[in-house]
Amino acid sequence: MTRSLEPAERVQAVGPSGIRRFFEIAEERDDVISLGVGEPDFSAPWAARDAAIQSLERGKTSYTANRGMYDLREAISSYVADRFGLEYGPDEEVLVTAGASEAVDLAFRAFVDPGDTVAIAQPAYISYGPGVTFAGGEVLPVRTREEDDFRLTVEALEAAGAEAADLLVMCYPNNPTGAVMTRADLEPIAEFAREHDLAVLSDEIYAELTYDERDADASPGAATHASIATLPGMRERTIVCNGFSKAHAMTGLRLGYALGPAGATGAMNRVHQYGMLSAPTTAQYAALEALDSCANDVEAMVDQYGRRRRFVISRFREIGTPCFEAKGAFYVFPEVPDGWDGSANDFAERLLREYGVAVVPGDVFGVGGEGHLRVSYATGLEDLREALARIESFVDEHV
Ligand code: PMP
Numbered sequence: 001m002t003r004s005l006e007p008a009e010r011v012q013a014v015g016p017s018g019i020r021r022f023f024e025i026a027e028e029r030d031d032v033i034s035l036g037v038g039e040p041d042f043s044a045p046w047a048a049r050d051a052a053i054q055s056l057e058r059g060k061t062s063y064t065a066n067r068g069m070y071d072l073r074e075a076i077s078s079y080v081a082d083r084f085g086l087e088y089g090p091d092e093e094v095l096v097t098a099g100a101s102e103a104v105d106l107a108f109r110a111f112v113d114p115g116d117t118v119a120i121a122q123p124a125y126i127s128y129g130p131g132v133t134f135a136g137g138e139v140l141p142v143r144t145r146e147e148d149d150f151r152l153t154v155e156a157l158e159a160a161g162a163e164a165a166d167l168l169v170m171c172y173p174n175n176p177t178g179a180v181m182t183r184a185d186l187e188p189i190a191e192f193a194r195e196h197d198l199a200v201l202s203d204e205i206y207a208e209l210t211y212d213e214r215d216a217d218a219s220p221g222a223a224t225h226a227s228i229a230t231l232p233g234m235r236e237r238t239i240v241c242n243g244f245s246k247a248h249a250m251t252g253l254r255l256g257y258a259l260g261p262a263g264a265t266g267a268m269n270r271v272h273q274y275g276m277l278s279a280p281t282t283a284q285y286a287a288l289e290a291l292d293s294c295a296n297d298v299e300a301m302v303d304q305y306g307r308r309r310r311f312v313i314s315r316f317r318e319i320g321t322p323c324f325e326a327k328g329a330f331y332v333f334p335e336v337p338d339g340w341d342g343s344a345n346d347f348a349e350r351l352l353r354e355y356g357v358a359v360v361p362g363d364v365f366g367v368g369g370e371g372h373l374r375v376s377y378a379t380g381l382e383d384l385r386e387a388l389a390r391i392e393s394f395v396d397e398h399v
Contacts, residue, residue, distance in 0.1 A: 001007045002340040014130040018364035022352060029356050033387040035375045036358040038175060040249040040330070042304075044286065045297035048248065051289030052282045059229050060281055067265075068096020068342040070259070075291040076257055084207060085230045086240060092262035095269050096279045096287075098257035100205045100243035101127065107201045107239050107258065108135040111167060119165035121152045122366030123333075125175045125203065129366065132169075140165050143367040146324055150179035150368070151331070163196040173206035173225065176365045176374035178309075178326025180210055183226040190231040200238040202228050205256070206329040208247035208298055213222040213305040225328070229259070236261055238269070244283075246330075247298050248290045253283035305330050308377040308384055315388040318376075319395050330378040333362065337373055339399045344371050349397070357389040 019036065026032045043049070067073060067336025073090035080086040088094055097103040104127065112118060114136035120128050122141045142160040144150045152170055162168060170189075172181040177211045181189075193200055210224040228236040256279075258268055309326065316323035316334045323334035336347045344361040352358050362369030377384060 003132070005173055010134055011221070011360075012285065014133050017126055019126070019360055022348065022358055022360065025349065026053065026280045026358050027353050028203060028353075030304075032356045032358055033383050033390070034358040035377070035378070035384075035387055036360050037376055038331075038377065039251045040246065040378050041380060042249040042301050042303065044253065045247060045252045045290060045294040047293050047297075048250065048286040048290040052253070052286040054374060055282055056283035058388075060285060062152075062281065063283050063373050064278045064284060066269055066278055066304055068092065068279055069281075069288070072096060072284050072288045072291075075288055076259075079291050080240075080242070080259060082226050084204075084225060086142040086233075086259060088259040093265055095260075095265045095272065096284060097243075097256045097258060097272065098205065099254045100241045100247060100281045102272070102276060102279070103239075103241040103256050103258040103268075104128065104201065104203060105131050105134075106271050107167075107241070107272045108132055108137065109197060110267040111239075113166075114138040115382035116162060117164040119157070119160060119198075121156070121168070123150070123174075123176050123362060123372075124169070124366050125171055126274045126364060128203075134135070140201055141170075141367045144175065144177075144179070145368060146335075146372075148178035150174060151181050151185050154192050157189070157192055163192075164196070165196075167199045167201060168193060169201045169203070170228070173203075173204035173210055173328025175206065175329055175330050176360070176369065177324075178329050180328040181226065182224075183231070185213070186228045188224055190228055190234050190362060191260060193228075193237060194233045198237070199252065200228060200234065200331065201242045202238055203245050206242050207240065207242060208301060209305060209330060210328040211302075211309055212327045217261045235247070239264060240361045244287050244290055246286075247301070248294060249301065250283070250286060250290065251325055253286055254280055255287045287300075290313075305377065308379075308381055311381065312375065312377050312384060312388065315392075319392045320399070321391075321395065330376055332375050332377065333369075333372050334375065337395055337399045344369075344373055348373060351391065351394050355394045357387045357390050357394075376378040 244250040268317040362372030
């Protein structure tokens with residue numbers, strides 16, 4: 001604490017995001033194609049936007065219940081049951097938040113005591129580590145490996161010493177690698193969590209964005225994505241986070257949710273009711289409509305991402321940058337090509353300066369990301385074609 005507005009130690013402990021410098025470089029050119037961003041290039045489905053507009057016209061501009069509008073909680077409850085086999089009641093087990101970001105942050109603030117250890121499967125979304133630090137916890141990085149298709153394994157957990165952790169954070173389909181875990185992949189992780197009494201925060205924001213054959217174990221019509229919370233003994237120790245930013249292309253509306261046992265989401269709601277009151281009302285109307293009537297829009301977007309994914313992976317392989325078969329989210333995670341004399345960071349910086357293509361160096365996402373680049377295909381095919389042609393020229397010139 002300080003009287004001179006000096007940031008608290010926990011805030012000082014967190015540096016600026018490693019991606020920021022790239023935005024500054026990008027501003028120096030006017031022909032930059034960005035494959036660096038983590039948000040859809042689509043707009044929200046029209047019906048969802050229209051529902052938001054109509055809610056405003058009807059004067060729906062007040063707070064909602066802290067946990068979110070009941071109709072929306074009901075809709076979320078049925079949607080996650082149909083799609084992912086997740087059974088959470090609307091009264092006490094669903095909490096509507098300002099984006100999945102708030103849900104993740106609430107989980108850290110509700111469950112992490114100062115000095116607690118939070119294991120994070122890495123490479124990982126950049127917000128988890130700082131969120132843990134702000135909550136006073138200690139981050140324990142768990143390195144996933146390309147040989148395992150960047151899936152989390154018990155060997156990785158053991159190598160990191162995660163049996164001593166209090167909470168495990170995992171995100172599949174994964175940002176930044178695009179890795180997906182099937183039910184069979186999750187079973188040993190669930191066993192490890194049960195055996196060592198680990199709580200789990202499962203960020204499933206990319207759950208709708210998978211492109212592989214259906215998981216043989218999934219029920220008919222269900223998504224390929226499997227949630228660890230559906231495995232035996234996991235419901236009572238897991239918080240699932242999800243939201244409308246990715247599948248429904250609603251990043252700017254800031255709407256997400258957390259699912260968990262009543263006591264756990266109740267604890268998160270205690271933080272939420274003082275810190276946020278309620279998630280944005282207009283966005284809640286949009287989200288309700290998104291669940292009611294926009295499944296076809298989601299499917300059409302997933303179809304587009306699927307085509308782009310195939311194109312991008314095959315082009316990287318042609319160019320000579322090894323690229324593992326990412327099966328979810330909207331990212332691929334190629335290695336910098338053999339023969340590149342430098343780090344992934346140098347590669348990304350020079351590619352941006354010299355050829356105007358923005359990608360993100362993998363080390364920004366923690367251990368296991370070194371030597372890789374995160375490339376988002378949430379960009380139209382025409383731009384992707386041009387960007388890959390530029391990357392090819394860059395590699396021809398320098399490697
Ligand atoms: N989790 C992951 C893994 C993400 O990639 C993102 C967005 N980049 C978020 C959470 C945050 O999503 P929201 O917009 O719902 O806060």
